[in-house]
Amino acid sequence: MSVFERMQRIDRRVMYLLLVVVIALPMFVRFRLPTAITPEVRGVYDTVEAIPRGKLAILSGDWGAGTLAESLPQTEAMMRHLFRNGVPFAILPWAPQTTTLMQNTAERLAKEYGKVYGRDWVNWGWKAVPMVAFLKSMAKDIPGTVKEDYRGTPLSELPAMKGVKNIDDVGFVCHITPVGNIMLWVAFIQAVYGTPIAYAPTAVMVAQGYDPLDAKQLVGMLPGLVGGAQYETLLNDPRSGVRWSNSLSLAELLMILLIVLANVGYFASRRAGGAGR
Amino acid sequence: MREAILQFFSDPEAVQRAVVWSGAVCTLAIYTFLYRENVIYRLFEHFYLGLAVGYGLFLVVSEILIPKWWGPMWNEGRWWWAFALTGGAMFYFVYSQKHNWISRLAFGAVMGLAVGWMFQDFAGSNFPKIAASLKPVIPHPPVGDSPGLSVPEAVNNAIFLFVLLTVMSYFFFSFDYEKHRRAAKAAQIGRWMLMLGFGAMFGATVMARMSLLIGRMWFLLHDWLGAVSF
Amino acid sequence: MVSFWGPHTDNPEKTLFILGALVTGALFIFGLTFVPRRARKPLIAAVTFIGGLYFSLEFLIAPRSSAEPFLMSAGPLGRRVFELLYSGLDPDQNFLSPYMQGLTNAWQVIAGFTFALGLTNLVHIHGKNILQARKNWGFSVFFFVGVITMAVIGFFQRFGPGQESPVWQGLWLIATDGWLFSLDAAMFSLIAFFIISAAYRAFRIRSVEATIMMAAAFLVMLGQVPVGIWLTSWIQPDWGPLANLRLENISQWILWKPNAAAQRGIEFGIAVGALAMGLRIWLSLERGSYFEKEV
Numbered sequence: 001m002s003v004f005e006r007m008q009r010i011d012r013r014v015m016y017l018l019l020v021v022v023i024a025l026p027m028f029v030r031f032r033l034p035t036a037i038t039p040e041v042r043g044v045y046d047t048v049e050a051i052p053r054g055k056l057a058i059l060s061g062d063w064g065a066g067t068l069a070e071s072l073p074q075t076e077a078m079m080r081h082l083f084r085n086g087v088p089f090a091i092l093p094w095a096p097q098t099t100t101l102m103q104n105t106a107e108r109l110a111k112e113y114g115k116v117y118g119r120d121w122v123n124w125g126w127k128a129v130p131m132v133a134f135l136k137s138m139a140k141d142i143p144g145t146v147k148e149d150y151r152g153t154p155l156s157e158l159p160a161m162k163g164v165k166n167i168d169d170v171g172f173v174c175h176i177t178p179v180g181n182i183m184l185w186v187a188f189i190q191a192v193y194g195t196p197i198a199y200a201p202t203a204v205m206v207a208q209g210y211d212p213l214d215a216k217q218l219v220g221m222l223p224g225l226v227g228g229a230q231y232e233t234l235l236n237d238p239r240s241g242v243r244w245s246n247s248l249s250l251a252e253l254l255m256i257l258l259i260v261l262a263n264v265g266y267f268a269s270r271r272a273g274g275a276g277r
Numbered sequence: 278m279r280e281a282i283l284q285f286f287s288d289p290e291a292v293q294r295a296v297v298w299s300g301a302v303c304t305l306a307i308y309t310f311l312y313r314e315n316v317i318y319r320l321f322e323h324f325y326l327g328l329a330v331g332y333g334l335f336l337v338v339s340e341i342l343i344p345k346w347w348g349p350m351w352n353e354g355r356w357w358w359a360f361a362l363t364g365g366a367m368f369y370f371v372y373s374q375k376h377n378w379i380s381r382l383a384f385g386a387v388m389g390l391a392v393g394w395m396f397q398d399f400a401g402s403n404f405p406k407i408a409a410s411l412k413p414v415i416p417h418p419p420v421g422d423s424p425g426l427s428v429p430e431a432v433n434n435a436i437f438l439f440v441l442l443t444v445m446s447y448f449f450f451s452f453d454y455e456k457h458r459r460a461a462k463a464a465q466i467g468r469w470m471l472m473l474g475f476g477a478m479f480g481a482t483v484m485a486r487m488s489l490l491i492g493r494m495w496f497l498l499h500d501w502l503g504a505v506s507f
Numbered sequence: 508m509v510s511f512w513g514p515h516t517d518n519p520e521k522t523l524f525i526l527g528a529l530v531t532g533a534l535f536i537f538g539l540t541f542v543p544r545r546a547r548k549p550l551i552a553a554v555t556f557i558g559g560l561y562f563s564l565e566f567l568i569a570p571r572s573s574a575e576p577f578l579m580s581a582g583p584l585g586r587r588v589f590e591l592l593y594s595g596l597d598p599d600q601n602f603l604s605p606y607m608q609g610l611t612n613a614w615q616v617i618a619g620f621t622f623a624l625g626l627t628n629l630v631h632i633h634g635k636n637i638l639q640a641r642k643n644w645g646f647s648v649f650f651f652v653g654v655i656t657m658a659v660i661g662f663f664q665r666f667g668p669g670q671e672s673p674v675w676q677g678l679w680l681i682a683t684d685g686w687l688f689s690l691d692a693a694m695f696s697l698i699a700f701f702i703i704s705a706a707y708r709a710f711r712i713r714s715v716e717a718t719i720m721m722a723a724a725f726l727v728m729l730g731q732v733p734v735g736i737w738l739t740s741w742i743q744p745d746w747g748p749l750a751n752l753r754l755e756n757i758s759q760w761i762l763w764k765p766n767a768a769a770q771r772g773i774e775f776g777i778a779v780g781a782l783a784m785g786l787r788i789w790l791s792l793e794r795g796s797y798f799e800k801e802v
Contacts, residue, residue: 010707012704015700015703015704015707016700016703016704019699019700019703033733033734033736033737034733034736034737034740035733035736036736036755038755038759039759064688064691064692065688065689065691065692066691066692066694066695066696067695068692097683097688097691100683100684101688127615133607133610133611133614134611136607136611137607137608137611140597140599140600140604140607140608141608144608145608145611206762207727207762207766207770208770208774210762210763210766210767210770211767211770211771211774213763213767214763214767214771215771223731226731226732229733245732245733246733246734248732249732249733249734249735250734251699252728252729252732252734252735253734254703255703255706255707255728256725256728256729258703258706258707259706259707259710259721262707262708262710262711263710263711263712266711267712
């Protein structure tokens with residue numbers, strides 16, 4: 001086998017091992033690389049800064065442990081910003097795991113900022129599909145639709161929900177999700193009531209997010225892990241997002257290197273008249 | 278024995294250690310698949326499926342059926358909620374050879390509802406996009422309240438419109454490309470522009486999948502082994 | 508005296524009403540079995556149409572704020588219609604809007620009942636594996652172990668004495684955080700390995716399209732991560748138009764301009780296709796193995 005053919009036939013287990021090494025390396029060795037703040041992340045930050053006093057924010061999510069590395073930095077960064085600015089928020093989970101994951105995150109951060117459940121944030125609890133009917137109903141009557149929090153406490157007994165009747169009392173929504181259902185929020189809430197909506201997708205849905213961004217249907221977007229890292233940089237509080245984005249950088253470099261290697265081998269062996277793949 | 282169990286579960290740190298060790302064993306069992314297909318992986322795969330189904334069952338009963346059906350029906354006396362059982366039961370006729378069509382009534386109602394939502398969604402999400410697609414392409418200074426348009430912005434808008442129109446032309450199958458060469462050329466350029474979009478989507482997909490692995494690696498190295506810290 | 512429609516909170520007759528509703532429902536389904544064959548498809552079509560009618564009409568019918576000036580200026584008949592349909596409603600509501608919440612709750616409950624459809628299917632498949640001692644039936648045993656373990660722990664820790672018991676709460680934590688969520692995350696993270704080996708094996712520049720796609724992918728990937736930003740950090744932001752050659756700027760331009768336009772083109776194509784498909788389903792014009800199945 002020629003060297004060019006070998007370049008196209010690296011054993012997959014070697015590639016897996018290399019991937020593990022390049023991801024683990026930045027976890028052991030700290031280094032800081034520059035982070036550029038993109039306009040879409042800045043848009044989210046500026047909108048949170050401008051939330052009118054007395055309004056509620058909604059952190060809507062349907063992520064699970066499978067997308068933790070992307071959704072957790074996004075969720076944490078949003079919660080830190082809202083806690084820091086004293087904006088009460090409601091967790092609106094759309095998936096079973098999300099209730100627990102977002103609640104655990106809020107409780108962990110609440111200790112740092114001296115925040116109290118019920119007063120500074122609430123968790124509306126898991127709501128099953130269909131999302132559309134729930135959004136339409138919630139927009140007109142939040143207490144009537146949501147009724148109680150995840151522990152069964154009526155919303156009327158939670159200080160953060162005092163005076164919150166409908167979507168006009170909501171100043172900001174951020175939807176943190178690994179699936180492409182942001183357009184439901186856009187179609188039924190932003191288009192009808194003008195509520196500012198931000199999108200925090202996993203990286204796989206990011207490319208589709210630029211279309212509604214361009215149409216000004218979204219105020220901004222946190223694109224995956226990198227978006228969380230950028231937001232942490234804006235908050236001047238680098239945490240897991242910034243740390244993990246170094247691992248992401250090296251993993252992508254490895255992937256590009258392997259693809260280039262395979263293509264060099266392919267073209268070289270074709271030119272040499274070999275049976276390149 | 279009983280006291281030892283009670284003591285263990287009364288210590289939050291001991292429980293957390295058990296959680297982390299369980300998680301690590303489960304993660305490593307799944308990762309054995311990377312070497313090759315094996316019994317350990319298959320066992321945990323089936324266990325995972327069972328756990329997910331059991332979890333879903335628990336959530337449906339505790340979060341929906343009890344608070345939204347049983348509670349209103351029995352505790353609040355709203356007896357008409359009993360009819361929901363009739364609606365739900367109709368779906369199960371999918372298992373009947375003779376009366377399968379009754380399930381199609383239920384599915385038909387559901388599909389009808391979904392289509393109704395889709396009409397609303399179409400209007401709400403696409404009409405603003407159509408309006409936003411009509412971008413100015415001629416540079417001009419500010420006029421009244423209009424902010425004006427610079428040359429680079431006009432060029433970007435023109436590129437946007439060009440890409441949008443060529444991509445849309447790719448989806449219109451009404452032209453015979455043998456006869457209409459210009460339409461064929463536009464569709465070909467549209468295909469190239471689609472590749473730009475797909476390339477961006479591929480790049481984003483790679484980032485997303487790598488992030489999943491980063492999360493698990495952090496769990497193993499930080500939460501389980503304590504070999505790294507923030 | 509409590510009205511027929513209730514609610515019958517402490518009324519001992521509520522059991523009778525509930526049983527009566529269940530019996531009525533059962534009789535309704537029993538009655539459906541006598542529907543003649545040639546009436547079934549029209550009935551399905553009618554139910555599908557009515558199902559779609561609510562949300563369509565709720566969207567199309569004018570809200571109170573739009574209807575009021577028109578109807579109030581249309582003479583006594585218009586005023587009568589307005590009082591009948593719109594009185595007591597909010598300005599952005601029409602006469603169908605108040606039923607939205609009830610419909611949402613009913614839909615959530617009915618969707619909850621359908622969960623057992625999937626459960627039944629899985630139990631059937633794995634149960635057969637075990638009962639017929641098929642190959643690898645031992646794995647199916649683990650499936651049932653998982654279902655029963657999670658369901659039992661879940662119900663015990665949520666209801667009854669388990670709510671106050673540290674043992675059941677601890678077991679729940681182990682079952683969810685330790686087992687389920689970890690397995691979920693591990694399964695998803697396998698994709699990272701597969702994507703790198705798949706891209707290595709399959710990604711070859713054989714055409715113009717593949718070249719464009721690969722170039723866009725590389726630029727977008729590198730432009731979004733710190734190492735890519737570092738690669739072109741030697742280009743200073745104050746170098747005028749040359750600053751646009753920084754990787755993050757190229758990546759941003761690709762994402763905001765050609766990518767956004769391409770995505771919008773795809774979305775329009777999909778939206779029009781979905782609209783056409785939706786109309787065909789709503790009006791029962793759709794053909795295919797499911798829709799043309801004999802009833």
